[in-house]
Amino acid sequence: MAHSICVAWLLLLVVIVMSDMTNGGVQGPIEGYNSLDEMMTTTASGSQSQQAMMLPTAPTVGYTHPKWMEPYFDPSTPRNVTALMGKSAYLSCRVRNLANKTVSWIRHRDIHILTVGSYTYTSDQRFQATHHQDTDDWTLQIKWAQKRDAGMYECQISTQPVRSYFVRLNVVVPTATILGGPDLHVDKGSTINLTCTVKFSPEPPAYIFWYHHEEVINYDSSRGGVSVITEKGDVTTSFLLIQNADLADSGKYSCAPSNADVASVRVHVLNGKYKPTTPTCPKHSTSNTLTP
Numbered sequence: 001m002a003h004s005i006c007v008a009w010l011l012l013l014v015v016i017v018m019s020d021m022t023n024g025g026v027q028g029p030i031e032g033y034n035s036l037d038e039m040m041t042t043t044a045s046g047s048q049s050q051q052a053m054m055l056p057t058a059p060t061v062g063y064t065h066p067k068w069m070e071p072y073f074d075p076s077t078p079r080n081v082t083a084l085m086g087k088s089a090y091l092s093c094r095v096r097n098l099a100n101k102t103v104s105w106i107r108h109r110d111i112h113i114l115t116v117g118s119y120t121y122t123s124d125q126r127f128q129a130t131h132h133q134d135t136d137d138w139t140l141q142i143k144w145a146q147k148r149d150a151g152m153y154e155c156q157i158s159t160q161p162v163r164s165y166f167v168r169l170n171v172v173v174p175t176a177t178i179l180g181g182p183d184l185h186v187d188k189g190s191t192i193n194l195t196c197t198v199k200f201s202p203e204p205p206a207y208i209f210w211y212h213h214e215e216v217i218n219y220d221s222s223r224g225g226v227s228v229i230t231e232k233g234d235v236t237t238s239f240l241l242i243q244n245a246d247l248a249d250s251g252k253y254s255c256a257p258s259n260a261d262v263a264s265v266r267v268h269v270l271n272g273k274y275k276p277t278t279p280t281c282p283k284h285s286t287s288n289t290l291t292p
């Protein structure tokens with residue numbers, strides 16, 4: 001008696017779940033599928049097990065899209081992009097399960113819609129969105145990137161409510177730096193070795209000039225012992241070597257690449273008699289000396 005009441009109660013429950021499903025009751029994987037699993041294990045040994053087994057193939061009248069099928073951003077999409085000034089910048093937005101939704105790119109500085117799908121919405125034709133089917137990527141290309149293009153960009157999916165992914169764009173310019181600056185201490189009679197690096201340069205600088213005070217250093221001057229070695233690459237490095245440093249070699253030195261701002265250091269040539277006898281003086285710990 002008690003057993004048949006229990007079976008009847010379970011049957012009722014199955015019917016409730018089924019009618020709930022046919023009314024579009026599946027809201028997501030958690031509620032919908034977990035309760036199905038429970039029902040199946042509960043009813044595994046009974047005449048109603050057949051009915052329960054039918055549940056997964058229940059009719060999908062009024063079926064609503066489960067949440068896990070909705071579009072989402074691939075979390076591996078870079079959030080911080082660095083581009084070279086004057087070159088193209090590429091911002092990725094990888095969207096899974098996009099289905100019939102649309103991906104838009106919005107510039108945050110002025111809340112300007114740049115692209116909608118593959119259509120460029122702004123009159124600035126430097127902006128273009130390209131869809132790569134194989135990677136689910138909606139790439140925003142910004143041609144001839146400028147300093148003012150730097151900032152936050154929003155990739156938006158037209159869900160209700162919308163979903164957003166933010167990407168920061170940095171625009172860099174070629175930068176020159178002299179290592180060990182701003183002050184270098186060299187002993188009289190040793191070799192002054194100045195190292196200038198040029199970074200973020202799309203191509204190596206056509207030339208690098210060195211200046212002492214405000215005058216271009218002449219490598220063939222009567223002073224002699226002056227040489228420059230330049231190694232071009234992703235990072236271009238130029239070494240200025242001045243042998244047998246004299247007090248007159250003190251002063252400001254500048255490195256002026258063809259495509260970057262000038263970098264400067266101040267060189268102090270120290271007369272031997274002030275040379276520290278112990279290595280405790282912090283001023284000299286960064287010195288760039290070479291014994292001749």
Ligand SMILES: *[C@@H]1O[C@H](CO)[C@@H](O)[C@H](O)[C@H]1NC(C)=O
Nearest residue numbers: 079080081082168169170172
């Ligand atoms: C983004 O990248 C730039 C350039 O590589 C870097 O200077 C900056 O610290 C980075 N910002 C964040 C939040 O990671």
Ligand SMILES: *[C@@H]1O[C@H](CO)[C@@H](O)[C@H](O)[C@H]1NC(C)=O
Nearest residue numbers: 063064065099100101102158
């Ligand atoms: C997208 O597809 C869903 C069903 O999958 C439909 O209900 C909706 O109207 C469609 N939206 C657009 C904008 O086509």
Ligand SMILES: *[C@@H]1O[C@H](CO)[C@@H](O)[C@H](O)[C@H]1NC(C)=O
Nearest residue numbers: 179191193194195239241290
């Ligand atoms: C000059 O200094 C740089 C950086 O410290 C070093 O790599 C280079 O070998 C030095 N050149 C000479 C000739 O000593």
